Amino acid sequence: MRNLIVLILSLIPILTHAQEWExxxxxxxxxxxxxxxxxxxxDTSFFAPILQSFITRNPTLSVEYFVTSxxxxxxxxxxxxxxxxxVISSAMDLQLKLANDGYAREISVSNIPDWAQWRSSLFAFTTEPAAIVINSxxxxxxxTPQTRQDLIxxxxxxxxxxxxxxxTYDVRQSGLGYLFATQDARASETYWRLTEVMGSLDARLYCCSSAMIDDLISGEIAVAYNVLGSYAEARQKDEGNLTIILPSDFxxxxxxxxxxxxxxKNASAAENFIKHLLALQTTGAELPLPRLDVSNDTTGRSNIALEPALMTYLDELKRRNFLKEWESAIIQGP
Known part of the structure; x- marks a missing residue:
């Protein structure tokens, strides 16, 4: 019995580690x-074709792909x-701070717009809108609402x-959700009015776009706010009850x-991976993820800019104040 207990205890760290990954x-x-x-x-399903194309060109390499929030x-x-x-993430602000804090290696990459990289250490490779998705x-x-005011x-x-x-996202837990929320709040006070209305309806809070889309398809929810457009488009192909709205107000x-x-530990191979990722933008290969919209420029483009101002709401005091205001708006129950 004692040996059995020791064995079980020895497995706990392994099990705990395994449960860290989605x-x-x-x-x-x-x-x-x-x-x-x-x-x-x-999600692996979106990245698998990219990984397969990379190892086809680099057969001496394998890729271990970890997915987490x-x-x-x-x-x-x-x-x-x-x-x-x-390191690949949709939370641009957190990525920029990683690079700013010295966690990114500077590499030489050509054929990418200046606005899509930062200090030769952080590189954008897709352009993806936040969408309102509804169960038709x-x-x-x-x-069908076309703006946030219509949705309100x-x-x-x-x-x-x-x-x-x-x-909508639980912005206390989701890095991407927090990024979208802070950018919306900077753009217009409409965001706060919408958040208050969602709160009055006992909105459900989610970790990620995939979970919201699952509940939209099943009918558990009727509206999902700030879902990743690429994820919604991938599911819309097989589900006739999803309508994707890119709000026209902002x-x-x-x-x-x-x-x-x-x-x-494999810096040269990692650098080649980044270059392969960026090179796919110029090929005709069909990919699950949208390409970087290189037609955008720094004047009047709608992309969240890859610049130091992006880290403003990562300041501890600003984050605490933003979350306090958000909680007051979205959580209105007793």
Whole structure:
């Protein structure tokens, strides 16, 4: 019995470690001798074609691909920066701070706009909008909202339809959700009015876009606010009850970014991976993730800018004040 207890106790760290990841998969090259470790907030299904194309061109490499939330990813990299070679996240602000704090390796990359990189250490490779996604069945007799103000009116006019059936990010837990929320708040006071209305309807709070879309499809919720457009489009192909709305009042568009860890154990291979990732933008290959919209420039573009101002709301005091105001608006129950 004592040996059994010892065995169980010895397994606890292994089980705990295994439960940290939303997904973990290994993509093996045909003659692999080196394993590149990539930590990412992007679901494996979206990244698998990119990983397969990389190891096809680099058969001596394998890729171990870890998926976790944007906030957990940031904590993992800061705690153990030598465990991962490449870091990929949709939370631009957290990525920029990682690079600013010395966690990114400077590399030489060509053919990428200046606005899509920062100090040759952080690189954007997709352009993806935040979308309002609705279950069309709940809007059969309601005009499809085209702006946030339209959505406010629809929710206010029919509380019996939308009570406990609106979803959005829990920005206390989601790095991407926090980024979208702070950018929306900077753009317009409409964000706070919408948040208060969602709160009055007992909005459901989510970790991620995938979970919101699952509940939209099942009918558990009727509206999801600030869902990743690429994730919604991927599910819309198979689900006829999803309608994706890119609000016309002000767009919120993020760029997914990648960096090479400053303490990468396979820096050369990691650098090649980044270059491969960026090179795919110029090929005709069909990819699950949208490409970087290189037609955008720094004048009047809608992308969240990759610049130091992005880190403003990561300041501890500003973050605490923002979350206090957000909680007051979204959590209105007893």
């Amino acid at each position: 997904d973990r998969q290994v993509f093996e090259g045909s003659a692999s001798s080196v394993t590149l470790r990539v930590i990412s907030s992007t 944007t906030a957990d990813l940031n904590r993992h990299v800061r705690r153990k920066p030598d465990e991962f070679d490449v 069945n709940a809007f059969k007799d309601i005009a 009116r629809a929710l206010r006019d029919r509380p019996e339809v939308f009570h406990n059936r609106v979803g 767009p919120t568009t993020m760029m997914r970014t990648a960096l090479v860890s400053a303490q990468s």
